[in-house]
Amino acid sequence: MIQTILDHRSIRKYSDKKVNKQILDEILLAGTKASTTGNMQVYSIIVSEHKKIKEQLWAAHFKQDMVKQAPLVLTFCADFNRFNKWCNYRNAKPAYDNFLSFYTATIDALLAAQNVAIAAESHGLGICYLGTTTYMADKIVEILNIPNNVVPVTSLVIGYPDENPKLTDRLPLDAVVHYEKYTDYDEQKINKLYQTKEQLQETKELIKENGTENLAQIFTDKRYTKKDNVLFSQNFLNLIKKQGFMNLE
């Protein structure tokens, strides 16, 4: 069980083999067993299998091939639409049109997503999260007919692996864990925590490919740039507002 978690690696190449309905239902059921705020279950999972829809999603997700190739694309949404409708039909007045409710629903959606990911992997399936979901959330809303009070939060592609990548390196445990209170980092600590990562052969190759001085500059100058971050921030905040989650009165 823990072994499945420890063995996780993202899979970006998939075989043609379909995921059968019984396995799909079991991993979706696992998703619904995650903790959820006040047992409200304020999330939805949209399972897309049809070629045509996957092609539209592929275009939205920066044309990453795995979106077309994997048999399943699951879009996890923060969803107060169902809950609000239930309240309205019951003479109860929902006040979930605010940022806290959006964030609460985000938490629900992500805990469900990680349950689905682990359940899938325990069946021998491969998964990969798509960070592009938030970048392109407005486009995904259009493609998947997503109504008001619902915002896409993350996506998983799922299928049988057609590659066997090695484990991704991680910072040592004491890089991310603090005891009792937060202990801030000084230069010496940062150097120590990043030393192994910076000395990996693959890091050296990446730096060469990217023509930067070091690994950090690949992130700041190539992968996650100011220009993109500002644009995507504006778009995503606009979408959260458009979907009805920014009423602060």
Added chain:
Amino acid sequence: MIQTILDHRSIRKYSDKKVNKQILDEILLAGTKASTTGNMQVYSIIVSEHKKIKEQLWAAHFKQDMVKQAPLVLTFCADFNRFNKWCNYRNAKPAYDNFLSFYTATIDALLAAQNVAIAAESHGLGICYLGTTTYMADKIVEILNIPNNVVPVTSLVIGYPDENPKLTDRLPLDAVVHYEKYTDYDEQKINKLYQTKEQLQETKELIKENGTENLAQIFTDKRYTKKDNVLFSQNFLNLIKKQGFMNLE
């Protein structure tokens, strides 16, 4: 493995038994194996065990007894502080002072949290998420000395269970799953999906205790009210800004 997920129930009463260091390290390690955006690991986990700190956290978390009682309180934070420091020490200019970066780090923190939760449960430990983390995030920042570019996202209490509650009911799978695209809900569908939940004996007792007409009104009028949601939304948005994540230029 899937069975651990399917058997999840939140535990709110804990025995005195401590969690040994080896098990704690293993479940924390499981947290670090979760997917993380671009392998940036932009989250932190603060492990609080000392009585004095747990008492301060207990006060912040609406005085829920389990926060004092459980041996471990883990606070999961969206954290760009470590990553930004690394960039700055490497002559790389980080531009992660925006909402998208905060949200990206939120995703990292929550996937790690759910890995920790499942790993803990697979060791026979009980867990409970604390939704109060976002409501009281400004207070938790003070208690745990949390610096700029870090925001608490959720918390887990962890320990050996001193209760054996039954599984919490969930809506049927087709309440939260959509195929291909989002299918909106009409009154008939809502009635069908909520029927079982509304007819539970415990629902009837809750309605009696709360003096409401129905279950939905318990949420809107008692548990998650407009007044609280608006206040907590304002506080949380202010904190996100204060911690340095709302630069939109």
